[in-house]
Amino acid sequence: MAFDECAAGDALPDVSRQSMELTARWAARSRSRFDSLQSQGMDAGRIAVDTVSAIRGAVSGTQALFGIVQGGSDLDLRRESLSRTREIGFDGYAIGGLSVGEEKSVMWRVINHLAPEMPANQPRYLMGVGTPEDLVEAVSRGVDMFDCVLPTRNGRTGQAFTSRGKMNLKNAQWSSDTRPLDDSCECAVCKRHSRAYLRHLCMSGELLASILLSHHNLAFFLDTMRRVRQSIRSGDFTKFRREFTEGLKAYEGEKALST
Numbered sequence: 001m002a003f004d005e006c007a008a009g010d011a012l013p014d015v016s017r018q019s020m021e022l023t024a025r026w027a028a029r030s031r032s033r034f035d036s037l038q039s040q041g042m043d044a045g046r047i048a049v050d051t052v053s054a055i056r057g058a059v060s061g062t063q064a065l066f067g068i069v070q071g072g073s074d075l076d077l078r079r080e081s082l083s084r085t086r087e088i089g090f091d092g093y094a095i096g097g098l099s100v101g102e103e104k105s106v107m108w109r110v111i112n113h114l115a116p117e118m119p120a121n122q123p124r125y126l127m128g129v130g131t132p133e134d135l136v137e138a139v140s141r142g143v144d145m146f147d148c149v150l151p152t153r154n155g156r157t158g159q160a161f162t163s164r165g166k167m168n169l170k171n172a173q174w175s176s177d178t179r180p181l182d183d184s185c186e187c188a189v190c191k192r193h194s195r196a197y198l199r200h201l202c203m204s205g206e207l208l209a210s211i212l213l214s215h216h217n218l219a220f221f222l223d224t225m226r227r228v229r230q231s232i233r234s235g236d237f238t239k240f241r242r243e244f245t246e247g248l249k250a251y252e253g254e255k256a257l258s259t
């Protein structure tokens with residue numbers, strides 16, 4: 001990633017502009033430094049990024065350089081940031097400065113505004129997002145790649161993401177539940193351990209709880225994206241999105257029934 005500066009969500013317009021200008025200057029410097037290191041053979045080599053699968057097939061250590069679009073919630077600034085980043089030219093393009101505490105509707109408005117202007121044949125990366133439903137929603141709006149702390153951060157606080165919604169393992173309802181976290185998950189934790197045992201680890205303050213829940217959460221996120229790719233390839237993404245989103249509400253429905 002090129003260096004960037006992310007202005008605060010409630011920054012005044014001229015502060016957002018200065019921040020976007022700084023990001024554009026840093027982008028140009030990052031690009032030229034990256035290129036000079038590559039041409040001097042001081043880096044492990046370059047990935048030619050045509051498709052996401054080209055990244056997966058790349059030799060370990062080789063690199064691509066992404067530019068980052070900033071501009072806060074100001075759509076004109078965003079558009080200018082994207083066009084200046086594209087002018088410099090990068091292997092992929094990231095949308096930064098979202099998911100930093102603003103209303104979710106602001107994030108979708110910015111993505112809707114930017115996605116049609118982004119190169120179709122280069123990866124689009126939404127930084128710092130998000131929940132499983134956010135990932136699927138953002139894909140439907142044209143995003144390819146994500147990164148987020150949620151799988152591990154929530155894993156450390158006793159929360160599991162599953163195909164039926166988010167579970168808080170500290171809740172008493174799981175105390176004698178012998179089922180795995182998620183019946184449809186193939187991860188090592190779901191193969192070996194019950195909800196009741198994982199809850200016991202959480203309640204006892206065992207470090208192992210954080211490790212096992214993080215492992216499962218990462219497996220669930222990666223599996224979600226694998227299913228997204230598969231459904232796009234087979235032309236079933238709309239159906240997948242509907243069923244996936246419905247499934248996530250299962251625990252909420254059960255809670256409503258039991259109260």
Ligand SMILES: [Zn+2]
Pocket residue numbers: 181182185186187188189190191216217219220
């Ligand atoms: Zn699992």
